Amino acid sequence: VREFIFGARINISEGSCPERIVTITGPTDAIFKAFSMIALKFEEDINASMTNSTVTSKPPVTLRLVVPASQCGSLIGKGGSKIKEIRESTGAQVQVAGDMLPNSTERAVTISGTPDAIIQCVKQICVVMLESPPKGATIPYRPKPASAPIIFAGGQAFTIQGQYAIPHPDLTKLHQLAMQHPPFTPLGQTTPGFPGLDATTPTSSHELTIPNDLIGCIIGRQGSKINEIRQMSGAQIKIANATEGSAERQVTITGSPANISLAQYLINASQSTSPPI
Template sequence: MDTGVVEGGLNVTLTIRLLMHGKEVGSIIGKKGESVKKMREESGARINISEGNCPERIITLAGPTTAIFKAFSMIIEKLEEDISSSMTNSTATSKPPVTLRIVVPASQCGSLIGKGGCKIKEIRESTGAQVQVAGDMLPNSTERAITIAGTPQSIIECVKQICVVMLEVSPPKGVTIPYRPKPSGSPVIFAGGQAYAVQGQHAIPQPDVSEGHSLTKLHQLAMQQSPFPIAPSNQGFQAGLDASAQTGSHELTIPNDLIGCIIGRQGAKINEIRQMSGAQIKIANPVEGSSDRQVTITGSPASISLAEYLINARLSSEATGLAAN
């Protein structure tokens, strides 16, 4: 079987992750799943759609490049059809472009943008598509969204070029934490072993803390130790979310031989944890005669809780031999 066209270096197995709104996903799935079934059969690509009840869903396309781009063009055609049918009852004269978001590891975005934005400019000019790389990472992940708009053909060409750049670059650095859309689209805070979703100014208890995380005993113990004030919903929840209010600090003791997996190569891992949690994290210098290092986390209770969770996730993955340094 042909494993893909050798087109600009694309002759390998690929995975593309698309971030879509629930309504668009519904259209791609089709009645009783007929539409997505047809796409799977005709393209030969594996098409996986993340769980429902979310404002956003992730569609993962995997397989040889020929299959991927066949599935990808079928998805774009469907979105184009939806735009056309919505135009029939509209008074608008110009047709809006097809807009699509793909999700990529943040560590690969630099190569995609290029020095002074030269690479992204080249992609825009050669494909005619509008391309925008998000400045911030998606919540609780190390991925960024890239928004592409234009004609179906320009979008397909643009994604091909993005894939070539990402295949030429070395693999993503460190462990990639994939973006998982939350049912409420809201941050989750852990307190006393219970997870709470933050919606507006309220904390809503979540029945299942393990969704997408597989919380180990280590994580749960850390959560139980993190004091987090949950205000009655009518009083609001702003204090816990406002980084300037209620700043506190929390100390952890980490064995010397494990501190490296928290810091990462040239501090990459600790910086990632700082960025994702919004907390300040200071690692004390080694103390003579001690086999442990003191780590101080400062910030709002929400950011301390998240930083602690991420540190413990690193420690437990290191303990099971999964962490990449």
Template sequence: MDSGVIEGGLNVTLTIRLLMHGKEVGSIIGKKGESVKKMREESGARINISEGNCPERIITLAGPTTAIFKAFSMIIEKLEEDISSSMTNSTATSKPPVTLRIVVPASQCGSLIGKGGCKIKEIRESTGSQVQVAGDMLPNSTERAITIAGTPQSIIECVKQICVVMLEVSSPPKGVTIPYRPKPSGSPVIFAGGQAYAVQGQHAIPQPDSSSISPQLTKLHQLAMQQSPFPMAPSNQGFQGGMDASAQTSSHEMTIPNDLIGCIIGRQGAKINEIRQMSGAQIKIANPVEGSADRQVTITGSPASISLAEYLINARLSSEATGLAAN
């Protein structure tokens, strides 16, 4: 579809909601808010950022289409700059694509996907970007996330086309839209190697000395064990709660495709060492077996450290998936 509808000055007020990790949002805001202030002034768009203390934040862009896409382009350029600067000391030969998530009412996703996936296929082919529409709604909302990966220009073109579909009279949101609101990081707390960690996104953040807040941490730890968002390692002994869990040692095996093992190991083993350090678990990656497309990964340690290591590995795999899909 020709995005000239928007380029030609379609006189509407538009709202685009972006879902970003805290680190990305920090970059968009800039020191003392200078970066986002410049974006607001130069684009003329209203840019609102949901409150902090959440692993994820919502950035809302509102205003006339020309202002919106000026602001959107500036955000994409900033993300592209961050990728370039992170590669300065990198040995990687290929530059990862810019990856962005926008949030849309679930009731409009059908029009966006099209019959038999024809519309989304057309958008992918005409813009050159990779587009994935999440199958499930975001927690406590009627919205779904759309992940877009590619070059800055292809992403901008892709979002323009998505907006055209959403502005068409044939696909207004049905019923009341319940917007997704990221929850504050009252994150799961887990013990590994005698240290308490709060799990935020794909990061494990070491917590303060646990002795001063031991009862609270023990309670959180027990809750995390019961309602864990990440798979627990099987263990016959079960959890005793508190620090006792660190004393038990067991092993857990995972199978990871050969083409994804690199993102787990990282440059010169940096990523796997980081996961070992965060979780307190031992992680061994078997040598490739001829004829097999998978590698065996053995995680050894306390059940708590195994589950944290497994969670961090899975988070790393899922964050890499959008990047790999674009190649």
């Protein structure tokens, strides 16, 4: 679905998921006008819902933005200074989620308030994002269909809808990335996962060995990186304590074959792109 309003292009993701992503592209003035129309429409819906309601206090208009995690630090500012400034100058409530959205490197930024406060807030957020571009590759958040089984077969990912297997291009890309970037050699395992099994496959465990000088890249500051990998892959990951005299650490990954392979790929990518803590 593509529409043009005030020179901005609006793209709405497919409607088979509980959530849908609205992407607005164009000059900043056009983007602000489009956001203003959206906020006003939300306010109309709130007013309509209160017509026959016994609720006396009017709830605020709420938008949830999807922002690359690498830009959220600039949005928050040192010691929370920037986000505090935005709250005080616009009157809007702004919250940046601590965790990334599933299977992505993006975080949710929730804005609530009056339509005018929201549009002023969006303006300031856009300024910050323009001044601080994303760092590294961004894996976009894509809502999943509600409880749709997934299978991996023939190098592709499929979601099961009724009696049909529907190709899922985003999961296929993750599958191909995992296969193209072999992880650290697992103990007793030479071939990464992703067999033709659905999401209900019983969990299994795989063990990896990682050099001590790279373990900091995997863990991240105060465990931030390993928590991101857990969130994105859906796998459970445990890192063994250091053993005296050993130059390696043992990492145990538990989950479905798909979870394990994605976790292995993300661990491998972390050690090659992140500086040690």
